[in-house]
Amino acid sequence: MDGHALSPAADRPPDTATREQAELDQRAAMDRFLAGVECRALRIAEIAVRDRDDALDIVQDAMIRLVRHYARRPQAEWAPLFYRILQNRIRDHQRRAQVRRRIFGWLDRRDDDGDPLPDPMDRAADGPAMEPEHRQRLDGAMQALDSAIAALPERQRQAFLLRALEGLNVADTAAAMGCSAGSVKTHYSRAVHSLRATLGEHWQ
Numbered sequence: 001m002d003g004h005a006l007s008p009a010a011d012r013p014p015d016t017a018t019r020e021q022a023e024l025d026q027r028a029a030m031d032r033f034l035a036g037v038e039c040r041a042l043r044i045a046e047i048a049v050r051d052r053d054d055a056l057d058i059v060q061d062a063m064i065r066l067v068r069h070y071a072r073r074p075q076a077e078w079a080p081l082f083y084r085i086l087q088n089r090i091r092d093h094q095r096r097a098q099v100r101r102r103i104f105g106w107l108d109r110r111d112d113d114g115d116p117l118p119d120p121m122d123r124a125a126d127g128p129a130m131e132p133e134h135r136q137r138l139d140g141a142m143q144a145l146d147s148a149i150a151a152l153p154e155r156q157r158q159a160f161l162l163r164a165l166e167g168l169n170v171a172d173t174a175a176a177m178g179c180s181a182g183s184v185k186t187h188y189s190r191a192v193h194s195l196r197a198t199l200g201e202h203w204q
Helices: 016-049 052-070 075-106 120-126 132-137 140-151 154-165 170-177 181-202
Strands: none
Touching: 016 052, 016 075, 016 140, 016 154, 052 075, 075 154, 075 170, 140 154, 140 181, 154 170, 154 181, 170 181
């Protein structure tokens, strides 16, 4: 036998092991990123759609889309990409909800006895009941802040949550919202002034 016969490992390109390790590292980094943004993303979605179950679905779908389409992009791009996907999914949900509300408004929904049925969209609009731990943790100021943020116009709410809650810079917020940096500054400034006027002594 030739003393220079190739080992099995030598049958692969020399950079295969390095590439495989890089892919493992990238997957691990993505897992850490998703774990780090999950709670904040859920809060953003829940404030926007006023339903925790719908918010969970929106966040999970945004995460899946990020992994499926952008996992190989540089890690620095993940945050703006994720939040842009999240905002798009929130808008899709809100548009579908508006359609459902119109449909339910046109239909005379009654049970077998002829009595009107409650509109499920009315219940959804009220939002879910708070969990006991959450109720104990939040004080009046926090509840007032949530209500005030939810009442903001959509673009102001997006800018405020991405800048104040998630901590994205202006450029990344602009990428996430699909607008210019100047628009981000305008929306954020208006949101802050509106919240201060609404919350008064509750403003922290």
